[in-house]
Amino acid sequence: MTAIPIEPPVRHVPTRRATARALGSAMIGNWFELFDFIIYGYFAAQIGKAMFPAADPLTIILSSFATYGVGFVMRPVGGMVMGYFGDLYGRKVALVATMLLMAGATGLTGLIPPYASIGLAAPVMLVICRLVQGFAAGGEWGGATTFLVEYAPPHRRGLFGALQQLSTSLAIVSAVLAALLLNLVLTEQQLVEWGWRVPFLLGFLVAPVGFYLRSKVQETPRYEEKVTSGARRNPLKEALTQHRRAVATVFGIVIIWTVAGYTFGAFLISYATEILKVDRSWALSATLVGALVNIAVIPLTGHLSDLYGRKRFLVASASGFVLFAVPLFYNMSVSQSGWSVILTTACAGVFSGMFSGVAPTYLCELLPTRVRYSALSVGYNAAVMLFGGFAPFIGTLLVQQTGLLIAPAFYVVAAAAITLTVLLMTRTPDRATALDQ
Template identity: 35%
Template sequence: MQSFQESVAVSTLALEKAALSKTQVIAATTLGTALEFYDFTIYSFFAIQIGQIFFPSASPVNQFLLSIGVFGVGFVVRPLGGIVIGAYADRAGRKKAMVLTIMLMALSCALIACAPTYAVAGMAAPLIVLVARLIQGFAAGGEFGPGTTLLVEYASDSTRAFFASWNFAATALGLALGAAVATLINVTLPKDAVLAWGWRIPFVLGIVAAPVGMLIRRRLEETLSDASSRGNQQRGALKAALTTHLKLTILGTFAELGGSVSVYITAFFLPSHAVRTLHLSSTASVASGVISSLVLFVAAPVAGKLADRFSRKRVLVVSRMILLLSVYPAFAWLSAQPSAFMLCAVSAFLALFIAGQIVPVLVMIPELFPKHVRATGIALTYVVSASFFGGFSPFVASWLVALTGNPLAPAWYVAAACAVSLVPVIWLRDRTGEALN
């Protein structure tokens, strides 16, 4: 028995130490990120059932609002997770940070999947779900900085944008996977079964998938050298990002603004807007969400290839200008001829140019930060932009529609965000093809 256990231990160690090819590095990072964003977003697809189970004494409307409120706390702590885990990645290593985030996400899924109902545990039940969402938000915020940094540092000078693009593609894949699983459960199970236990299945899947992602990530090669780590311990990555590199941090955050607003309006607001305002079916809404996510997944690496070949700024500015000029006609076209096909077509069209403006910025920022601040820098710029500008976009868009009575008002909001985020790009240096310091 002992010899068998020793053989298993040796085999596992050999597997972990085996060098990964560049394709395997992309796959390892992408798989983990996709699983994390699947875990982070799957809650939203079962917000109604969770509200009924954990807030049974509230009215149906308040049940949904309370459930969505618990979902929203995940966005509130995402910047904190990005800062803390980003700094940890700059101190202890990218690989350790990425293993930590997937462990935290598995823990949060386990808490939700096994949470007792309100009828069993009273107020302790929603508190457990709240704690789980806080952990999910913290982990999701901490995922992007180390993952993007590792891909950028692992790539060659001529492939950095392509490598970095896969971390954004992975978030889109996670969204599509969550929507697909939610649709499958709602279609195959009776409503009573979904309410009783079916809503827990996606979270159980999140627990099961986590060990696979952890094993693969442990095989990744660390890209943070001991010298860089020691330099970071002396100076402090967060302090450096907010003092020495404050200008770059601010410019990067606002350069990300247009992409963050655009992706949240397209992926989250537009499907629900089509149901509430254009009176399309919920099936059409889910289908448009899946299609836009899949288009983002495919378009992101294409945008990365183009950014490596034609420069980051050229791809970014062209994509952002096209989106700025076309978002209002696209919304107007959908409002004039509302249908499932039009909704999916508009979502897919917008997703193409959203990928074209997010990916170039995603690689420009870490290219400009020094190595010992890189993970913290990308976390501050991307996660803060995505959480505050992006996360609040559906609320702002809904408020604009209610205030103006114009269903096309969100299009002006997206156009304005794209215009504003073009300005800081002027001061960002384009390092296409240059050696990474």
């Protein structure tokens, strides 16, 4: 008898052109969605004055940031729904859907009449738009991250995952530049009356480009292999039952990532201008410096993680926030100068960049392909909702209730300590076989 050897399935390797198109579609789409979602934070004070009844400045900021945080409530819902469809029908379909939802909600936000014109209907419509934006953003992050990492060759996974966060930092830079430009050319009254609407409407106009690119891209090779080999038909249920420990690990690791991002990003502008009384141009410039530092550190760290491992960078980042958050806030509270804010954002940019350059790939490697989109989205967005989205609100509330200008730093330190503990308890996956599960 002659034995007939059974050949192993041949792995589809995408062409360089297909890979470049996939990278472009994921990064541009992610940039668009994150720009539209975070731009609110840079105009929170103006939106609050336009959309909420007149009150003392701190209460207006709290109302505006509460609405800002409401968008994060829908992120886990969006992550579960779009993650389910992304694991069941493909990453591409889900990512196109998130873009359409974000575009519609963003355009409508820029068109809502002020409170002076339609009363309570204004904040109600604003909340609805933020809920839709949150739903779309919840499906976007896990999908874009999964898409990029699954397209990456094994020796470039860290770099490809870092590119996802690089597009996020570019979105922050774009949002800061838009806010800085409008603050330079418009008066405060003009910003309140109509200026804050401009970036929302411009962001909406970019949507067709991202939609076209995403509609033309191919599905990830690893997802196609998983589908042909027979996939489970309820990925969300499997993620929340069989892989609940991995989902919980994702949740714990993301805590400092999201708290630092929204504390040293959206919150710091209002903190510096409304509480420390630093000129708004200085505050926006400081945020821009932090984002540029982030952009420099993210791809470098992602590349180095392919050579030397990922976990050490995450541990170093969380440790940095534990050690330096309080001194940085103390320096700002004493100095109350633009330079102290710049120093804070630059340091935070280094620590956040180390985390952002490694975390997307590290988290993907914790999860099997058939439930990766669902599990990643649920764990990530739950942490963002509970700890990150309300970070500006919590930071403002801590200052209001304690009277301590350094109080927001305590929140950052607590978040970093939790993440550091989870990291030290997590077993690092084998990078060679992680995505083949």
